[in-house]
Amino acid sequence: MPKGIRRALTALATFFLLYGLLGFLIIPGVGQRIANQQLSIYSRVPAQLERIEFNPFSLELTLFNLRLGQPDDEQVAFQRLYANLDWSSLWRQRLQLSEVQLEQPRVLVQLDPEGNLNLAQLLQLPESTDEAPATEDQGLFPLLIERLGLNAGSLRIQDQRPGESVDLSYQDLDIVLHDLSTLPEHNGQARLSATDASGGRIDWEGQLSLSPLASNGHLSVSQVALRQFWPYVRDAVPLSLQEGVAQLSSDYSFSLAEELELKLENIAIALAPLAIDTDQGRPLLRLENLELTDGSLDLGKRQLVIGTLRSSKLETWASREADGQLDWQKLLASPTAPAAEAQPATEQAGPPWQVLLHDAQLRGYQVHLSDRQPQRKVELLIGPLDLDLQAFDSLGTSPFRLKLDSGIGKQGKLQLQGQAQLQPISGTFAVTSTDIDLRIAQAYLEPFIRLELRSGLLASALDIDLQSVEPLAFRVSGSADVRQLHTLDTLKNRDFLKWQHLQLTGLDYRHEELLSIGSVKLAQPYARFVVNEDLTTNINELLISQGGSAQASPDSAASKPLGIHIGEITLADGSANFADFSLPQPFATAIQQLSGRIGTIDNRQSKPASVSIEGKVDRYAPVSIEGSLTPFDPLQSLDIATRFKQVELTTLTPYSGKFAGYRIRKGRLDLDLHYRIQGRQLNAENKVVLEQLQLGEKVDSPNAVDLPVKLAIALLKDTKGTISLELPIRGNLDDPQFSVMPIVWQTLRNLVLRAVQAPFKLIGGLVAGDHGDLSQVLFAPGSSELDGNARKSLDALAKGLQQRPALRLEVEGMSAAGSDGPLIAEQRLEREYRSTLYKMLQRRGDEVPADAEQLQLDDSDRAALLEGIYRSRLKQQPPAQWQELARDERTARMKQAVIDSWSGNNALLRRLSQERSANIKAYLVDQGGLQDQRVYLLDSALTEAREDGQVATALHLDSE
Numbered sequence: 001m002p003k004g005i006r007r008a009l010t011a012l013a014t015f016f017l018l019y020g021l022l023g024f025l026i027i028p029g030v031g032q033r034i035a036n037q038q039l040s041i042y043s044r045v046p047a048q049l050e051r052i053e054f055n056p057f058s059l060e061l062t063l064f065n066l067r068l069g070q071p072d073d074e075q076v077a078f079q080r081l082y083a084n085l086d087w088s089s090l091w092r093q094r095l096q097l098s099e100v101q102l103e104q105p106r107v108l109v110q111l112d113p114e115g116n117l118n119l120a121q122l123l124q125l126p127e128s129t130d131e132a133p134a135t136e137d138q139g140l141f142p143l144l145i146e147r148l149g150l151n152a153g154s155l156r157i158q159d160q161r162p163g164e165s166v167d168l169s170y171q172d173l174d175i176v177l178h179d180l181s182t183l184p185e186h187n188g189q190a191r192l193s194a195t196d197a198s199g200g201r202i203d204w205e206g207q208l209s210l211s212p213l214a215s216n217g218h219l220s221v222s223q224v225a226l227r228q229f230w231p232y233v234r235d236a237v238p239l240s241l242q243e244g245v246a247q248l249s250s251d252y253s254f255s256l257a258e259e260l261e262l263k264l265e266n267i268a269i270a271l272a273p274l275a276i277d278t279d280q281g282r283p284l285l286r287l288e289n290l291e292l293t294d295g296s297l298d299l300g301k302r303q304l305v306i307g308t309l310r311s312s313k314l315e316t317w318a319s320r321e322a323d324g325q326l327d328w329q330k331l332l333a334s335p336t337a338p339a340a341e342a343q344p345a346t347e348q349a350g351p352p353w354q355v356l357l358h359d360a361q362l363r364g365y366q367v368h369l370s371d372r373q374p375q376r377k378v379e380l381l382i383g384p385l386d387l388d389l390q391a392f393d394s395l396g397t398s399p400f401r402l403k404l405d406s407g408i409g410k411q412g413k414l415q416l417q418g419q420a421q422l423q424p425i426s427g428t429f430a431v432t433s434t435d436i437d438l439r440i441a442q443a444y445l446e447p448f449i450r451l452e453l454r455s456g457l458l459a460s461a462l463d464i465d466l467q468s469v470e471p472l473a474f475r476v477s478g479s480a481d482v483r484q485l486h487t488l489d490t491l492k493n494r495d496f497l498k499w500q501h502l503q504l505t506g507l508d509y510r511h512e513e514l515l516s517i518g519s520v521k522l523a524q525p526y527a528r529f530v531v532n533e534d535l536t537t538n539i540n541e542l543l544i545s546q547g548g549s550a551q552a553s554p555d556s557a558a559s560k561p562l563g564i565h566i567g568e569i570t571l572a573d574g575s576a577n578f579a580d581f582s583l584p585q586p587f588a589t590a591i592q593q594l595s596g597r598i599g600t601i602d603n604r605q606s607k608p609a610s611v612s613i614e615g616k617v618d619r620y621a622p623v624s625i626e627g628s629l630t631p632f633d634p635l636q637s638l639d640i641a642t643r644f645k646q647v648e649l650t651t652l653t654p655y656s657g658k659f660a661g662y663r664i665r666k667g668r669l670d671l672d673l674h675y676r677i678q679g680r681q682l683n684a685e686n687k688v689v690l691e692q693l694q695l696g697e698k699v700d701s702p703n704a705v706d707l708p709v710k711l712a713i714a715l716l717k718d719t720k721g722t723i724s725l726e727l728p729i730r731g732n733l734d735d736p737q738f739s740v741m742p743i744v745w746q747t748l749r750n751l752v753l754r755a756v757q758a759p760f761k762l763i764g765g766l767v768a769g770d771h772g773d774l775s776q777v778l779f780a781p782g783s784s785e786l787d788g789n790a791r792k793s794l795d796a797l798a799k800g801l802q803q804r805p806a807l808r809l810e811v812e813g814m815s816a817a818g819s820d821g822p823l824i825a826e827q828r829l830e831r832e833y834r835s836t837l838y839k840m841l842q843r844r845g846d847e848v849p850a851d852a853e854q855l856q857l858d859d860s861d862r863a864a865l866l867e868g869i870y871r872s873r874l875k876q877q878p879p880a881q882w883q884e885l886a887r888d889e890r891t892a893r894m895k896q897a898v899i900d901s902w903s904g905n906n907a908l909l910r911r912l913s914q915e916r917s918a919n920i921k922a923y924l925v926d927q928g929g930l931q932d933q934r935v936y937l938l939d940s941a942l943t944e945a946r947e948d949g950q951v952a953t954a955l956h957l958d959s960e
Contacts, residue, residue, distance in 0.1 A: 019056055020056060020057070022056065023054050023055065023056025023057070024054065024055070024056065027052075027054050027056070028051070028052040028053055028054050029052075031052045031054070032049055032051060032052045035049045035052070036048060036049055039068075042123045042124050042125060042126075043068060043122060043123055043124075044121060044122060044123065044124055045068055045069045045070065045075065045122060046067075046068075046069065046070060046071070047066075047067065047068045047069075048065075048066070048067055049063060049064075049065070049066045050064045050065035050066070050067075051063075051064040051065065052064070058084065059084060059085035059086070059087065060082065060083070060084045060085075061082070061083045061084075061085070062080060062081065062082045062083075063078075063080070063081040064079070064080055065077075065078075065079060065080075066078055066081070068122055069108070073108075074106060074108070075107070075108040075110075075118060075119070075122060076106070076107055076108070076119070076122065077105070077106045078102055078103065078104060078105040078106065079103045079104035079105075080101070080102070080103040080104070081100075081101070081102050081103075082099070082100065082101040082102075082103075083097055083099070083100045083101075084097060084098040084099045084100075085097055085098070086098045086146075093142065094142035094143065094144060094183070095141070095142065095143045095144070096143075096144040096145075096146070097143075097144070097145045097146065098146050098147070099145075099146060099147045099148075099149070100145050100147070100148045100149070101148075101149045101151070102149065102150045102151070102153070103151045103152060104151070104152045104153065104154075105150060105153040105154070105173075106153070106154045106155075106156075107119075107153075107154070107155050107156070108156045108158070109155070109156065109157045109158065110157075110158045110159075110160075111158070111159045111160060111161055112160050112161075113160045113161055115161055140182035140210060140211050141182060142182060142183060143180075143181060143182045143183075144179070144180070144181040144182075144183065144186075145177065145179075145180040145181070145188075146178065146179060147176070147177070147178055148175070148176070148177035148178075148180050149174075149175065149176050149177075150173065150174060150175035150176075151174055152172060152173070152174070153172075153173035153174070153175070153194075154169070154170065154171050154172075154173060155168075155169070155170045155173055155194070156168065156169045156170075157169075159231075162231035162232055162234065162235050163231065163234060163235055164231040164234060165231065166228065166229070166231050166232065167228070168196065168197075168228055168229075169196060169197040170194040170195065170196050170202070171194070171195055171196070171197070172193070172194060172195050173192075173193075173194040174191075174192070174193050174194070175190070175191070175192045176190070176191045176192075177189070177190045177191075177208065178190075180208065180210070181210065181211075182210045182211050183211065184211045184212075185209070185211075186209060186210075186211070187207040187208065187209045188207065188208050188209070189206075189207060189208075190204070190205065190206055190207065190208045190215075190217070191204065191205045192204040192205075196224070196225075196228070197228075198223075198224075198225035198227075198228065199223055199225075200221070200222065200223045200224035200225060201220075201221070201222050201223060202219075202220070202221050203219075203220040203221075203222075204217065204218070204219050204220070205217050205218050206218060206219075206252070212255065212256055212257040213255070213256040214253075214254060214255035214256065214257060215252075215253075215254045215255075216251075216252060216253040216254065217251070217252065218249070218250070218251050218252070219248070219249065219250055219252060220248070220249040221246070221247065221248040221249070222247045222248075222249075223245060223247065224245065224246050224247070224248075225244065225245055226241060226244035226245065226246055226274075227241050227243075227244060230244075237331055237332050238278065238279045238331060239276050239277070239278060239279070239284065239331065240276065240277045240278065240279055240281075241275070241276055242275035242276065242277055243273055243274065243275040244271070244273070244274045244275065244276075245271070245272060245273065245274075246269070246270065246271050247268075247269065247270040247271075248267075248268070248269050248270075249266070249267075249268045250264045250265065250266060250267040250268070250295075251264070251265040251266045252264050252265070253265075260299065261299065261300055262297070262298075262299040262300075263296070263297065263298050263299070263300075264295070264296055264297040264298075265296050266294070266295075266296070267292065267293075267294075267295030267296060267297065268291075268292065268293045268294075268295070269290075269291070269292040269295070270289075270290065270291045270292070271287060271289070271290040272287075272288065272289040272290065272291075273286075273287060273288055273289070274286070274287040274290070275287075278331065282317070283315075283317055284316065284317055284331075285314070285315070285316045285317075286313075286314065286315040286316070287311070287313070287314045287315075288312050288313035288314070288364075289310075289311060289312045289313065290309075290310070290311040290314075291308075291309070291310045291311070292306055292308070292309050292310075293307055293308045293310075294306075294307020294308055294358070295307055301354075302350060302351055302352070302353045302354060303353070303354045303355075303356070304353065304354070304355045304356070305355075305356045305358070306355070306356065306357045306358065306360070307358050307359070308358065308359045308360070308361075309357060309359070309360035309361070309362075309389075310360075310361050310363075311360075311361070311362045311363070311365075312362075312363045312364050313363070313364040313365070313366075314362070314364075314365045314366070315365070315366040315367075315368070315383075316366075316367055316368070317367075317368040317370070318367065318368070318369055318370070319369070319370035319371065319372060320370070320371045320372060320373050321372050321373070322372050322373055323373075324373055352394075352395065353394070354393065354394055354395050355392075355393075355394040356392070356393055356394075357389060357391075357392035357400075358390065358391065359388075359389075359390050360387070360388065360389040360390075360392070361386075361387070361388055361389075362385070362386065362387040362388075363384075363386050364383075364384045364385075364386070365383055365384065365385035365386070365387070365406075366381065366382070366383030366384060366385065367381070367382040367383055367385065368380075368381055368382075369381075369382060371443070374443035374444060374446070374447075375443070375446060375447070376442070376443040376446065377443070378440065378443045378444075380408070380409060380440055381407070381408075381409060381410070382406055382407070382408060383406060383407055384406070384407055385404070385405070385406035385407070386403075386404070386405045386406070387402065387403070387404050387405075387406075388401075388402065388403040388404075389401070389402050389403075390402075393422075394422070395422070395423065396421055396422020396423035396425075397421075397423055398421065399419040399420060399421040399427070400419060400420060400421070401418070401419045402416070402417070402418065402419070402420065403416070403417045404416040404417070408433070408436050408437075409436070409437045409440065410437065411435045411437065412433065412434065412435050412436040412437055412457075413432075413433065413434045413435060414431070414432075414433045414436070415431070415432040415433070416429055416430070416431050416432075417429065417430050418430055418464075420466075424468055424469070425466070425468065425469040426466050426467055426468060427464075427465075427466045428463070428464065428465050428466070429463070429464040429466075430462075430463055430464075431460065431461075431462045431463075431464055431478075432460065432461050432462075433458060433459055433460045434459045435457045435458075435459065436457065436458040436459070437456070437457060438453060438455075438456030438457065438458055438482070438485070439453050439454075439455065439456065441453060447544065448543070448544055448546070449542050449543055449544060450489070450490045450491055450541070450542045450543075450544065451487050451488065451489065451490060451496060451542055452487065452488040452490050453486075453487055454486040454487065454488050455484045455485065455486045456482055456483075456484060456485040456486065457482065457483045457484055458480070458481075458482050459480065459481050459482075459483070460478065460479065460480040460481075461478045461479050461480075462476055462477065462478035462479075462480070462507070463476070463477045463478050464476050465477075472511055473511055474510075474511050475508070475509065475510045475511070476507065476508075476509040477507060477508045477509070478507050479503070479504060479505045479506070479507055480503075480504045480507060481501060481502060481503040481504065482499075482501075482502045483500065483501050483502075484500065484501075485497070485498055485499050485502065486498040489528070489538060489542060491538075491541055491542070492530075492538070494528065495526065495528055496527070496528055496538070496542070497526070497527050497528075498525070498526045499522055499523065499524055499525040499526065500523045500524035500525075501521070501522070501523035501524070502520070502521070502522055502523075502525075503519075503520070503521040503523075504517050504519075504520055505517075505518045505519050505521075506518015506519060506567060512560070512562060513560075513562070513563060514562070514563040514564075514565070515562060515563070515564050515565070516563075516564075516565040516566075517565070517566045517567065518567045519566075519567050519568050519569070519570065520566060520568070520569040520570070521569075521570050521572070522569070522570070522571050522572065522574065523572045523573065524572070524573045524574065524575075525571060525574040525575075525594075526574065526575045526576065526577075527576045527577075528576070528577045528578075528579075529576070529577070529578050529579075530578075530579045531579070561603070563602075563603060563604050564601070564602070564603045564632070565600075565601070565602045565603075565604070566600065566601040566602075567600055568597060568598065568599055568600060569597065569598040569601070570596070570597045570598075571594055571595055571596050571597075571613065572595050573593060573594070573595060574591075574593075574594030574595065574615065575590065575591060575592045575593075575594060576590070576591045576594070577589075577590050577591075578590075578591075589617060589618060590617070590618055590619075591615050591616070591617055591623065592615065592616050592617075592618075592619055593614075593615050593616045593619075594613065594614070594615035595613070595614055595615065596611070596612050596613030596614055596615075596625070597610075597611075597612050597613070598610070598611050598612075598613075599611070599628070601631045601632075603631075603632040606630060606633070606636070606637065607630070608628035608629055608630045608637050608638070608639070609628060609629060609630070609631055610627075610628050611625055611626065611627050611628060611629060611640060612624075612625070612626055613625040613626075617644065617647050618647070621644060621645060621646045621647040621668075622643075622644075622645045622646070623642070623643065623644045623645070623647075624641075624642070624643045625640065625641070625642050625643075626640070626641045626642075626643075627639045627640035627641050628640070636677070636679065636680060637677065637678060637679075638675060638676065638677040639675075639676050639677075640673075640674070640675050641672070641673065641674045641675075642671070642672075642673040642674075642675075643670075643671065643672050643673075644669060644670065644671040644672075645670050646668050646669075646670065646691075647668060647669040647670075647671070666692055667690055667691060667692050668690070668691045668692065669688070669689070669690055669691075670687075670688070670689035670690075670691070671686075671687070671688055671689075672685075672686075672687035672688075672689075673685075673686050673687075674686075674687075680732065681730075681731075681732060682729060682730060682731050682732075683729075683730050684728065684729040684730070685726070685728055686725075686726070686728070686729065687724070687725070687726050688723075688724070688725040688726075689722060689723065689724050689725075690722065690723040690724075690725075691720075691721060691722050691723075692721045692722075721805075721806070773793075774793055774796060774797045774800070774955070775954065775955050775956075776952040776953060776954055776955060777790045777793065777794065777916075777920055777952070777953045777955065778790060778946075778950040778951070778952055778953075779916055779950065779951050779952075779953060780949075780950060781816075781819040781820055781823050781945065781949045781950070781951060782819075782820045782822075782823025782824050782826075782827060782912070783823075784912055784915035784916040784918075784919050785919070786919055786920070786923055791923065791927075794920065794923050794924055794927070794928060795927070795928065797809075797924070797928070797955070798924050798927070798928025798929060798930055799928075801924075801928075801930055801934065802928075802929065802930070806959055807934070807957050807958070807959060808933075808934045808935070808936060808957070808958050808959070809924070809930075809934060809935045809936070809955060809956070809957060810935075810936045810937075810938050810955070810956035810957070810958055811917040811920050811921055811935065811936070811937050811938060811953065811954075811955055811956075812917065812938040812939075812940070812941060812953065812954040812955070812956060813912075813913030813914050813915075813916045813917030813918075813937070813938070813940040813941070813953055814913055814916070814940070814941055814942070814943040814951055814952060814953045814954060815909040815910070815912045815913040815916070815940065815942060815943070815951060816942065816943050816944055816945035816951045817903065817904055817909060817942060818944070818945055819945030819949050819950075819951055820909060820912055820945070820951055821902075821903030821904055821905075821908075821909065822899060822903050824902070824903075824905075824908045824909070824912055825898075825899040825900070825901075825902035825903045825905070825908070826899060828902045828905075828908060829869070829895070829898055829899060829902070831852075831853075832869050832873075833857055833861070833862055833865050833869075834852040834853060834855045834857065835852050836865050836868065836869060837852075837855055837857065837861060837865060838852035838855060863887075863891050866891060866894050866895060866898070867894065869898060870894045870897065870898055873898050873901055873902075874897060874898070874901060878890070878893075878894055882894075909940075909942060910940050913940030913941065913953075914937075914940055916951075916953045917937045917938070917940070917953060918937065920953065920955075921935045921937060936958075938956070
């Protein structure tokens with residue numbers, strides 16, 4: 001071998017030997033010593049590198065067991081770091097590593113309450129004193145790692161910033177990167193997997209570019225326990241997570257080439273299960289399952305798309321507090337966030353986020369609602385609730401479809417199906433409900449009315465068309481019914497209003513325009529109306545004063561009145577109770593079997609509605625209402641006939657006791673009321689028929705009329721014991737002094753007054769013809785004989801009394817001293833003539849007739865007898881001066897003296913009065929056909945004669 005070559009080979013071998021000694025022995029030892037020295041100088045925690053290996057021929061560098069931190073509590077450590085430098089880095093002007101392998105790395109990341117990072121405080125590096133000159137951005141250092149591997153690593157993160165520390169631990173952390181480079185537009189392949197302490201797993205696979213920073217691939221997170229992240233949530237809302245496991249998978253693309261670009265595709269998220277309570281331990285939310293699939297997100301477009309959403313058995317609780325706020329508002333509100341001050345916007349916020357939801361199905365949801373604002377707490381369960389939602393767009397420019405099927409309370413059901421749009425807010429819905437318990441409204445009624453809603457079930461089938469919200473415009477059509485409504489007066493603990501079934505069909509409501517109902521059917525309705533002792537009603541008692549009067553706004557006052565149309569109203573088997581406690585004896589009556597129909601009601605037309613209703617009072621007395629009226633303006637047109645038949649008058653005893661002063665022992669009432677109004681002109685006919693009315697004992701009432709009620713009743717009764725009255729009423733309803741009820745009462749009172757004040761006029765009206773004044777019988781002076789006129793009047797009176805069998809006649813015999821006295825004195829003197837002569841003939845033994853009245857006298861006999869009668873009657877002798885008078889004149893003076901002595905004789909006048917009353921009774925009984933028990937003779941009395949000299953004997957009427 002030539003010497004030059006030998007030297008060259010020797011030099012080359014020496015070089016490689018020295019190079020090998022330097023690389024294998026010197027550089028690792030020196031490098032380890034220098035590394036540990038520098039670590040001791042700059043590390044704030046114990047630090048040590050155990051060993052370095054270097055292969056100078058393959059450029060492989062291995063570091064063993066680096067530890068920063070206390071033993072068994074290292075903050076950064078690894079078991080082995082292997083790097084293989086490619087020789088091509090020498091001429092390619094880039095650092096190229098064939099392989100980098102990091103085994104069992106361990107990292108502890110700690111953030112203290114102030115947010116300081118422990119890793120930033122591990123090393124204390126010297127401050128740089130030289131300022132680097134400003135240069136243009138030269139980009140990233142050229143680097144290529146053909147394969148980067150991280151095996152069996154662990155990462156622990158401890159964050160003390162939340163109120164409750166967060167401790168996250170990830171084990172089995174494996175990362176594999178192929179062709180990782182800082183060169184522009186160079187993509188590397190990456191794969192990552194890790195598991196956390198709770199069994200969750202993270203898997204990532206994709207491409208990664210460092211210049212620019214970009215990546216795309218697939219990320220999957222499975223079985224992640226949300227509890228480990230919950231302290232971050234608790235700092236925002238005071239909620240306690242009891243259970244929660246989440247899964248997430250998505251394809252993604254990420255880039256920072258110009259601006260942040262992020263796109264997610266095939267998003268799949270699952271929550272199963274989830275349980276959240278409040279800090280007080282009250283359940284707030286329970287969720288069995290939630291799955292989101294076929295989702296996508298585009299950060300640049302600000303768009304989130306949810307392909308399908310499936311969720312089952314969510315149960316949640318929500319309540320409105322006494323201050324009117326929802327508990328969720330308070331729970332989700334940040335207590336520490338300062339009030340934001342309004343500042344002018346300086347940047348464009350960009351387009352709004354758009355959320356698209358193609359198909360959502362929620363099944364078996366339950367919502368527990370509670371309202372604590374009313375005085376009585378309200379609890380309502382909504383569910384099980386099923387909701388379907390399709391084609392939802394948060395921008396609201398297109399309609400979306402929804403379908404809801406839910407339970408309401410214990411037995412109610414609510415179904416809704418239709419479509420809606422958010423911009424503008426509109427929609428059409430078909431809503432069906434069954435057995436909705438109306439008792440839920442009880443707590444909201446209590447501040448306004450003292451009424452207990454004992455039962456009530458609502459059902460409906462409605463179509464809702466919502467056109468807009470501002471201004472509000474919508475239309476509701478369909479049908480509704482309320483069954484088993486029962487309300488209770490809580491003051492008296494008695495039924496107030498109830499019905500078995502209220503059915504509304506042909507319902508059509510247009511907001512602020514029209515309310516149209518095809519038909520209203522009421523089955524077994526019932527109502528109670530009570531007049532209290534102070535004349536208030538039970539309705540007044542039930543209403544609770546609100547302490548102020550509501551005033552209509554000017555807009556509402558000026559708005560067009562709502563059109564109301566009701567096709568017909570039908571009643572079936574209705575009933576009512578009426579009571580009046582303002583009377584001395586409480587009054588109560590009932591109406592049963594109330595059925596009928598009311599025709600079309602329309603406030604936009606003046607056409608009257610027909611009315612036909614029938615029922616019974618106290619089970620047996622029929623009542624009917626027939627006719628027509630304009631319900632919204634009854635004073636313009638009305639024609640109603642109301643008839644009551646065979647109503648027992650004993651039920652009206654409290655009213656008769658209060659106003660008439662007597663109880664009613666017996667009787668029935670027929671009432672026929674016919675009211676007609678045309679153009680506000682009232683024309684009413686009231687017919688009252690009382691059958692077999694009998695009054696009972698007297699009642700002490702300050703409101704009783706001061707009238708002889710019994711007499712009035714007897715005057716009005718006919719031979720069948722019936723009283724028939726007609727009370728017409730006419731007048732202008734616009735007249736402020738015109739009032740119907742006072743006129744009815746006054747008319748009835750005037751009728752009674754006329755009857756008792758002029759009873760004989762009433763009796764005379766029962767007999768055809770003009771009979772004069774039947775209250776008296778005229779006699780010629782001194783006579784007790786009935787002349788033709790007297791007999792005619794007594795005939796009419798007898799016929800009238802026969803039609804009023806309850807009446808009795810009282811005859812008060814009358815005589816007048818001035819008119820009757822002289823005549824009865826002459827009659828007495830004439831009888832004295834015959835009596836004196838009769839006695840004289842008897843004493844002489846002459847034959848005499850059977851009676852002194854049969855004697856025949858002439859004037860000579862009278863003159864002879866007069867002197868004896870004068871001396872016997874006047875107990876004196878004729879005056880002496882009369883001796884000088886002529887015989888005829890002396891006889892005339894004695895006769896006049898005797899007549900004068902008898903003219904004022906009360907016994908004679910009384911006897912005449914008695915004869916007159918006896919003759920009247922005899923005529924009425926014998927000729928008039930009256931029973932003698934109905935004619936009473938009163939004690940006689942004196943009176944004054946009429947101008948024509950006739951004397952009137954007074955007649956009186958009384959009742960049995």
